[in-house]
Amino acid sequence: MASIEKPLNKLIKLVHVDSFLRMFLSQYFILILSILIFLVMWPVNPNIASPRALMNILENLLPLFIIAIGQMYVLIIGDGGIDLSQPSIIGMTSVIGAIFLTNSVNELKLGSSVLWGTLLGPDGGPFANSPLATPVAILIMIIIGVLIGSINGFCIAKFKMPPFMVTLVTKELFLYIAIWLTQSFNITGLPDSFIEIGRGSIWTIPYVLIIAAVMGVIASIILKRTVLGKWLYATGINSRTARVSGVPTNRVIIFAYAFSGFCCAVGSIIYSGRLLQGSPTLCRAMLLDIIGATVIGGTSMFGGRGRVSGVLIGCLFFALMGTVLNLLRLSPFIINMVKGLFILTVALLDVIRLRRSES
C-alpha cells in the first residue's frame, strides 16, 4: 500500500480544501451538472428538449432507478458488498415470468427446450390466456428474484465468502440457466395485461412512474426511519461494532441482497413488458449503468453511505448522458467509455474522501 500512498496523498493535497471536496461529492453537484449538460446541449441539438427526448430520458431513468435502489442497499452494508448478479436476476425472472405468461410459443425456436412438453407447448405456458397469468407471473418473478438474492446473501453472510466472488458466480450461473431454458431464444406471446405494466399509464401517469415512486418512498423510509435502516448503515460503517452492539448482521446482509433481488424482479417486469418478450439476456449490459448511477449518486463503495434521493439523481445523470451522447450520434462504445470515465472519477473522489477522514 505504501507505494500507492505517495501519489494518492499528493492528489489529496491537490483537492485541498475540504469544502471543495464536499462540493464535488455532494449529490447536488451531480444534479447541477445534469442541468448544465442539458442547457449546454440545447443550442447544439434542440431535439433534446423535445417531448420525445424527455420521455426517453424518463423511460430510461425509472426502471434503472428501481434496480439501482437494490444495488444501493447492497453497497450500503459494506465489507465489499456489491451485487454483480443483478442483470442475471433480471434475465432469469424475465424468462420464468414469460414461461408462465405466454399464450403462444414458436415450436421451431423453443421446441428443443427442456421445458417443451412439460411447461411449454405450442399454445403457451401453464397459464396461457388465463386471467390469472399476470398476477401469478408477477408473484413468481418476485419470489425467484428474492430467492436468488437470498442465496447471494446467505453465502456472503454465513459462509463469509467475498461478495464479488459470490455475485459473479450467480451472475454467470443464472444467465446460463436462463439461456439453457429458452435455448437462447426469447419467449413471445405475452398477454396485454402484463405488457400494460411496462408500457401503459393511468390518467396519463405511466405505471412505471407510480411503481418507481412507491418503491423509492418505501426504500427511503426504511433507511431513514426504521430500525432496519439504522442496522443497514451500522453494518456498513463497521460490521464488527454492529455485531457487538447486537445488530443481527447476518440477517441484515441477507435482507440487503434479497431486497436487491426483489428490485431486479420488479425492474424485470417493466423491461420484459416493454420488450414484449421474456429474454434471458435482458439488461445483460446494464451493470455499468446500475453501479455507475448508484456510485455517482453518492453511495460509497466502502459502505455506510447512500441515499435514495442520491440514487435518483445518479439515474437522472446516466439517463441524460445516454440520451445526449446518443443524440450526438456517438458510437455506443464511446458512450460506454465516457460513462466509465465518470464512474472512475467519482470512485476516486470516494477513496480520497475516505483517506482524508482516516488521517
Added chain:
Amino acid sequence: MANIALEINDISKSFFGVYVITDISFKLEKGNILGLIGENGAGKSTLVNIVGGIHQVDKGNMKLFGKLYAPKTPRDALEKHISFVHQELNLFPNLSIADNIFIEKYPGGSVIKHSEMKKRTSEMLKWVDLDISPSTLIEKLSPGQRQLVEIVKCMRINPDIIIFDEPTTSLASKETERLFKLIKKLKSEGKTIIYISHILTDIKKITDDLVVLMDGKITDSGKTDDFSINRMIKSMLGRDIMGRKYPDKINKSDEEVVLKVENLSEPGIIRNINFELHKGEILGLFGLMGSGRTELTRVLFGIDPYKEGNIYIHGKKENKLSPEKSIKNKIGFVTENRNEEGLLLEGNVAENISLVSLPNYSSKILKFINTNKQKESINEIIERLKIKIGSTEKQLVRSLSGGNQQKIVIAKWLMNKPSIFFIDEPTRGIDVGVKYELYCILNKLADSGASILVVSSEIEELVGICDRILIMSKGEISSEFKNREFDNEMILTAAFKQKSML
C-alpha cells in the same frame, strides 16, 4: 571508558499534542542487557519504536556508537544493525522459514538462489538449536519455535543491538528457558540487548541494568542486582500507589448472584474458570496480555464460543450465547478496542449512542423509530456522562478525544439500562482528568444496583475501584483478593510474578 553502544539524550515525543515520553536519557553499554520496565502506557513501546525508526523524536537525540543516529524509517534502523523482535511476531504463516528470513533481501538479486538461501537458513537454525527444515511453513510451528525464527530473522543483518518487546507472553516455561539461553549466547558474542517485559522475575534473571519508566519519565535506573521486586514495583507505580484519585466507595454489594460461571473452558484460551458476580459488586479481573482475561469476557458476552462449562445469568442457565441474547439479558460490554469494535467512527454521535437500544425506541410491528423520545434519552445521557460535544447529528465520532469516545461507548450501553456490565480496559488512551470521571460513572452504576466486571492491566486502577479482584494468568484464575482489604504489596507481587506451571 566502557564502550557505549547507544546513547539516549533528552528524548521527548508527543502524539497530537500529548507528550508520551519526556526527557528520557540513559546510556547503554555494549554487551549489556538492559531491562526496560513500566506499566502499560508508560512509554516503553514508544521509546523503543523511536530507536527502531518507527517514530521520530520531537526533542533530543540518539547516538549510536558515538555517531549521531536519527532513523527515519525502520529500514534505516536495520541498516544501522538494530534489530527488533516485536511482541506480535511479524512472520508470514503461509511462507517457509527460509522465505520469512530472506524476504527483505533474497540472495542472488533478481533470480533467487534457492540453494544458497536454504544453506544459510540451516546454518542460522543450527545456531539457535532449532532442528527443522528451512522449508517448513511457519503455520506449522509452535509459538516458541516461531519466536526463534523471528530471532534468526533478526540475526540475518548481523545486528549490534537487539530489542526484545515482551518476548515471553506466548511461551511455555521450557521455551522461555531456551530463549534466555539464547539471549545469554547473544550477549557473549558482543551483542547489546534491550529487554522489555512485565514479568519482573524474568527481568531479575536476565538483565544487567534496569530503567524504569512511569508516565513517560524515568523514575529509577541502575544495576538490576540492586533492585528488589518491591523497588521495581514502587518505581513503576510511584511511591504513593493510591495517589491517583478514586471516588469514595459507599456501595455494598449484595449476596445475590447475578452471574455464575462454572468450569468454563475453551482449549488454548481459558481453562476451568469458576467465579460469581454479585449484585451491586464491582469485580476486577487483572491479567497481562495473553492471560485470557479479554477472551473470557468475550466468551461471557457471546461473541466467542466455548467448549465446556456452564454460564448462569440471573440464575438461569444460558446455552447459546450471542450479543443479541446478552443485550436482551441486559448485559453491556465495552470492549478493549473501541475503534474496532466499540464505535462507528464514520458515524455521528446520535448514531453511535442509539445503536444498542434501537429496538427499545421502536414500534412493535414496523419498527419505526420514535425519534423524539430517543433524542430526549440521548441528550439526557450526554448530560449525565458530561460528554462535551456540539451537535449530536453533525459531530462525527472520529474527531472526538479518546475520553469522549469512551464515554460515548459507555453511553451506548447505558441506554439499554444494563444490570450486568463488562468493561475491558476502561481508561486506555484517556487522560487523567477523564479517568476520574469514568471511575465515578462506574461507581454510580454499581450504586444503582448494576454489577460490573472490570478487566484491566492497570492493577492500581482495580485496587482503586473494585470490591474484589481476580487475577488471571495463562488462561486460568490464579488468585483472588477480597473485600477491599487489599494488601497492596501482596497483590502487586502476585500480579507481577510469573505463574510457574504449565
